[in-house]
Amino acid sequence: MSHDVPKRFGRRAFLVRTGVIGAALALADSNQFPGLSPSASTLSPSQLAPVFDALASDTINGLVAFVVPGPDPYSIAQGVSDVAPGGIDALATGFMLNALDNFYPVPQEPLRLLAQSLCTGINDNLPEIPGLPVVTRLAEQLDLALGAANSGQGTFPLSLMVALLLNFLATLIDPTAVNGDFLSPFARLSFAQKTQAFALLEGEASTVAAMIDSNLSEPAKESLSGLLEFLGGALVEFAAFGTYSEFGAFDASTRTVTMTPVGWTISQYLTVAPGRRPPEGWDEMKGYLGGETQASA
Amino acid sequence: MARDVIVVGAGGGGPVLAKELAAQGLDVLLLEAGPFYTKPDRDWVHLENEANNPLTGYFRFGPADRSQPAWYRETPQNSFLWQLAGVGGTTLHYYGNCPRAMPGVFQGYSGADASAYDSAVFPFTYAELVPYYEWVEHTLPVQTAAQGTKEEVFFAGAATLGIPHNTNKNVSVPSYRAQENAILQPGGTAGVTTVAQGQAIYPHGTGCTFCGYCFQGCKEPFGAPFNLKAKRTTLVSYVPMALTAGAPGSWAPHGKAVTLVPNAFATKVHTTMVQGALRACAVTWRDTATGQFNTEEASVIVMAGGTTENPRLWLNSGLPNPNGWVGQGYTDHYFDWLVGVFANDTFSSRGVGSSARVDWPGRGGLEQVGLPPALQAFSLMFSNSGMRGYYSNGAGSTDYGGGPLTDPSWDGPTGRTVGKELKSMLSNIDKLVNVLVITDDDVQPENRVTLSALNADDHGPVAKVEFPRGTRSHRTVANREFMARKAGELLRGAGATKVIRLDWPPLILHVQSTMRMGVSEADSVLDANAKSRWVDGLYIADNSALANALGGPNPTLTCQALATRTAERISQFEFGGDAFVSSGSPVVSTDPAITAALPPELA
Numbered sequence A: 001m002s003h004d005v006p007k008r009f010g011r012r013a014f015l016v017r018t019g020v021i022g023a024a025l026a027l028a029d030s031n032q033f034p035g036l037s038p039s040a041s042t043l044s045p046s047q048l049a050p051v052f053d054a055l056a057s058d059t060i061n062g063l064v065a066f067v068v069p070g071p072d073p074y075s076i077a078q079g080v081s082d083v084a085p086g087g088i089d090a091l092a093t094g095f096m097l098n099a100l101d102n103f104y105p106v107p108q109e110p111l112r113l114l115a116q117s118l119c120t121g122i123n124d125n126l127p128e129i130p131g132l133p134v135v136t137r138l139a140e141q142l143d144l145a146l147g148a149a150n151s152g153q154g155t156f157p158l159s160l161m162v163a164l165l166l167n168f169l170a171t172l173i174d175p176t177a178v179n180g181d182f183l184s185p186f187a188r189l190s191f192a193q194k195t196q197a198f199a200l201l202e203g204e205a206s207t208v209a210a211m212i213d214s215n216l217s218e219p220a221k222e223s224l225s226g227l228l229e230f231l232g233g234a235l236v237e238f239a240a241f242g243t244y245s246e247f248g249a250f251d252a253s254t255r256t257v258t259m260t261p262v263g264w265t266i267s268q269y270l271t272v273a274p275g276r277r278p279p280e281g282w283d284e285m286k287g288y289l290g291g292e293t294q295a296s297a
Numbered sequence B: 001m002a003r004d005v006i007v008v009g010a011g012g013g014g015p016v017l018a019k020e021l022a023a024q025g026l027d028v029l030l031l032e033a034g035p036f037y038t039k040p041d042r043d044w045v046h047l048e049n050e051a052n053n054p055l056t057g058y059f060r061f062g063p064a065d066r067s068q069p070a071w072y073r074e075t076p077q078n079s080f081l082w083q084l085a086g087v088g089g090t091t092l093h094y095y096g097n098c099p100r101a102m103p104g105v106f107q108g109y110s111g112a113d114a115s116a117y118d119s120a121v122f123p124f125t126y127a128e129l130v131p132y133y134e135w136v137e138h139t140l141p142v143q144t145a146a147q148g149t150k151e152e153v154f155f156a157g158a159a160t161l162g163i164p165h166n167t168n169k170n171v172s173v174p175s176y177r178a179q180e181n182a183i184l185q186p187g188g189t190a191g192v193t194t195v196a197q198g199q200a201i202y203p204h205g206t207g208c209t210f211c212g213y214c215f216q217g218c219k220e221p222f223g224a225p226f227n228l229k230a231k232r233t234t235l236v237s238y239v240p241m242a243l244t245a246g247a248p249g250s251w252a253p254h255g256k257a258v259t260l261v262p263n264a265f266a267t268k269v270h271t272t273m274v275q276g277a278l279r280a281c282a283v284t285w286r287d288t289a290t291g292q293f294n295t296e297e298a299s300v301i302v303m304a305g306g307t308t309e310n311p312r313l314w315l316n317s318g319l320p321n322p323n324g325w326v327g328q329g330y331t332d333h334y335f336d337w338l339v340g341v342f343a344n345d346t347f348s349s350r351g352v353g354s355s356a357r358v359d360w361p362g363r364g365g366l367e368q369v370g371l372p373p374a375l376q377a378f379s380l381m382f383s384n385s386g387m388r389g390y391y392s393n394g395a396g397s398t399d400y401g402g403g404p405l406t407d408p409s410w411d412g413p414t415g416r417t418v419g420k421e422l423k424s425m426l427s428n429i430d431k432l433v434n435v436l437v438i439t440d441d442d443v444q445p446e447n448r449v450t451l452s453a454l455n456a457d458d459h460g461p462v463a464k465v466e467f468p469r470g471t472r473s474h475r476t477v478a479n480r481e482f483m484a485r486k487a488g489e490l491l492r493g494a495g496a497t498k499v500i501r502l503d504w505p506p507l508i509l510h511v512q513s514t515m516r517m518g519v520s521e522a523d524s525v526l527d528a529n530a531k532s533r534w535v536d537g538l539y540i541a542d543n544s545a546l547a548n549a550l551g552g553p554n555p556t557l558t559c560q561a562l563a564t565r566t567a568e569r570i571s572q573f574e575f576g577g578d579a580f581v582s583s584g585s586p587v588v589s590t591d592p593a594i595t596a597a598l599p600p601e602l603a
Helices: A004-017 A020-029 A045-067 A073-078 A092-103 A108-120 A136-153 A158-173 A191-203 A205-212 A218-244 A262-266 B014-023 B048-052 B126-139 B149-159 B238-244 B309-316 B373-381 B420-425 B474-493 B556-575 B592-597
Strands: B003-008 B028-031 B175-178 B259-261 B264-274 B277-287 B293-303 B336-341 B356-360 B364-369 B432-439 B448-457 B460-466 B498-501 B538-540
Touching (some): A020 A045, A045 A092, A045 A158, A045 A218, A158 A191, A191 A205, A191 A218, A218 A262, B003 B277, B014 B238, B048 B373, B149 B175, B149 B356, B149 B364, B264 B293, B293 B556, B309 B448, B309 B460, B336 B373, B364 B474, B474 B498, B538 B556
Parallel strands (some): B028 B259
Antiparallel strands (some): B336 B498
């Protein structure tokens, strides 16, 4: 069929844009992904899982360093870092992955819609990617595995959806972000470029939805753009909440903190001994406004 | 055997109505989708993620089993719906703020500023509701809030606005005041001593301890009996009364104890035809632990599951909606948020969440709000106008429908603080003062709850909550801009060295009017008695029944006063009872007889 070639190109471009091929190649080069080689005939979802996990984690690292920068490599790479600890040090990446994959109750239908759109609907009118890697066989393997997951033979973690989305946006802002340090194109952006990615996501959600899949029907397009707009706010809000919460120092067995959480230190909130929680009360009462203890009716 | 009444939802309103009907001797079944927190001292901790993470925290909209995901709601816009399941509902995390509504939002108001309010008024007068306010204020009880440092700073700024200090519960002119809070005033050592975690305060200290954790659940004073906790969530006030009605030596000697069933998610209200009219007759609910469905019959059904869930239950039950107003008219006070940075300590993270306010009839109001760091960070990242200095999402344009990006009342453009500016703003949480802008917003059909076309869970299609951007009425937008400028002026007047305005997207926390009562049959679901216009024996007793946004005051007290009035109407019209508010006297929920009669699980 006449559509086969451009569609395959579009799907390969998608895999590059979203960082999947880059992550697979990087892990193969470092021998962290022994099952992957251009000569392998098939990839099972379980073989693909390390690629997805690594890509999701790397992308979320780029997100939390953006929201609360610190002295970590992701903050340094974006050109905005800080000597005081930030989101990476507060383990906000783990907070985000846990929330997205285990507890954010997005039902399967919108997730499937997003996955399907990202996998099959790449619009041919997107900016060219310079130096698109020619690893056709690998692309086909990854594509087949994604397709299998999308057709119900596997599951799409929400963190992977978010990673694919942020990386896709990153290559719209800077097509050269498909190559460089880290696994994630989003993590390779400068701080200002990351703000541009979010400007697209929350300000032009319907446009982004159309870029992802110009063939979506109207109710599905509305639902997808609504989800994108919600994520545009929620991702940064949650990264901030997680960084400044007790998450990174929480002991679930005692429901106390093992040390003063990073977010409490950098906000000069409280210093708490290991195994303890905040106090039951403060000597903070100053009296009553105008000495009035009871309003009249 | 059929019950007299089934109440669906044990949040801010359901337990009020259940307690009052139980006091009249009726057989009441009270269902709650979330858990029953019987051991606050043990189960609630002063930790934000553990408590307030909306996905994993113990205060979330989800099942009691926290290893299971939260329940989904579709919110197709940048917004945050802060819903909560559990006995007590959102009063578990509220700040206890109990202002009365503005008189101008009731029928018959003839003040000089009558045209300043939403025309979608309550179908009765303010004076008619006052006895019910007084009844609830005595029962909870509501008391004038004590002050801390952050309130002193707020009032110093409020005084520069040229408005007076109001010492009355009723509001007639722009003014500032200490909050009227459903929080017991500090007594003994409470509020004047710092108390380590796990150290009992009661009985040497009573009432509020200024711990700073209203939003994480009030367990203070640590060691106090269940019904003597400082913050008067319905969990510790109305629910113990409901459970002890009719007990030996009871506060309600002729009453009958309510049957409370937690972890019971209502999925259907059943109807039958009686003498040619549709009448509610039963409720089916799902046990969220076992998955088992149960059905019970009753003479009267009262929906009190909340402003988002009531329309969902109504529509999932296939109940009539001839004018389309089920779920429509959602009001949320179109919040905004300004933060001031101060050179001196404000101790923003300590004390009651909010003890100070400004009221501006016809416009809305302002509240001082204190937060621990994670919620403070969330508040600084929540914006509809992008990231300060980078992009604005169209804020400031006429298409956007909002206010200007910049104004002398705040520094720089509106928007979220990200990266190093967030760290700078939060470099010392106890040098901040937050001001919540509470808008007197209009009832509009565009803001609504419908059923999600794509998403369903174990309890049926989920709620889809829509606040379309750029569609707020001119009056609503103008009110928000006016109050945001006043907030900036207040912070500058108090001496802030920096003031930022966030331009919040919908923070759906003060929720009202999706099942509104109204004067006209054309745009309301309920009549003046909070009874369904189209189904006999079916009433509503929570914020969704409110006719409008009250002119800006926090909705819980008015919800509870209205629920008391509805209980009286049900007692009279459905069961031939007395008008107990005009003929009786309320009992305070801290009464020793209630403490003495607490059931074993609460003792």
